[in-house]
Amino acid sequence: MSVTLHTTKGDVKLQLHCREAPRSCANFLALCAAGAYDACPFHRVSSGFIAQTGDPTGTGKTSRAAFAKRLPDEIVPALTFARPGVVAFANNGRPSRKGVGSQFFITVKPATHLDATCTVVGAVIWGLAVVNAISEAEAENGTPRVQIKIESVTIHANPFATGDLEFQLP
Template structure:
């Protein structure tokens, strides 16, 4: 049984307090991870969550409903395995990947890279990229932080909106 019906495969728009970020999901390379992110977004899980960790020239991290970096869950009710694909590498800014606390500990937390981070290859599941809104990601990466990389000003995902693949195809025509 498919986790997400074929017609539901698509992208996600993160409407943040600093602007919109559209992420394309790599369904063929990381289907379980994409299904998790997509369905959490569809259920409103990310709405109102903050970007709780920002490291300039490295990454911005969100997806934790507690805002602490220790919370979150998956659609599978427990952490799920990594999906490393040999063709996917942390080669630049705008890569979407799962944050984790070690191998096979994926939940709801994710991050977007601000620069190439090859030292993360095969340590975090890459499951998408920024399709639109890279300027927003870059502005997020410049938000002032404290000594623990927590933003001094609250930056939120106001709403996560799913865009089914069928809608994406209509927009491209």
């Protein structure tokens, strides 16, 4: 239940919370398997806070789920932002009718003000320094001046593909 993001700044390995947030993790893994994140830029950075990606246009305006335009938020109270390296789907800062698509962010420090507002899908288990370097990129209005991309994604384990876990669409 892990993937590695191969970025232009280095590798970041993520452990996914597939049992806790199955629908959202299945969406994330399906997007990874389809190559949706390959060559995808980090379109939003905030030094000491987050690095955000998942919009192939690089504008931050496109976010489409694998199985539908959007999926409902999957808020799990036990999955919090109490530590650095939390991986969550981006939304407008609160659970919404719009739900989740393809955009996600990774925190570089605890961000408990985000608890119960975004769908948490995983955590960084290796490469937090890479995420920090991405978040600290020189930026204009939050957009890196020099483009930083996910080059490719390696899926190490997908329990949905093997049938070990199942999920239901709404």
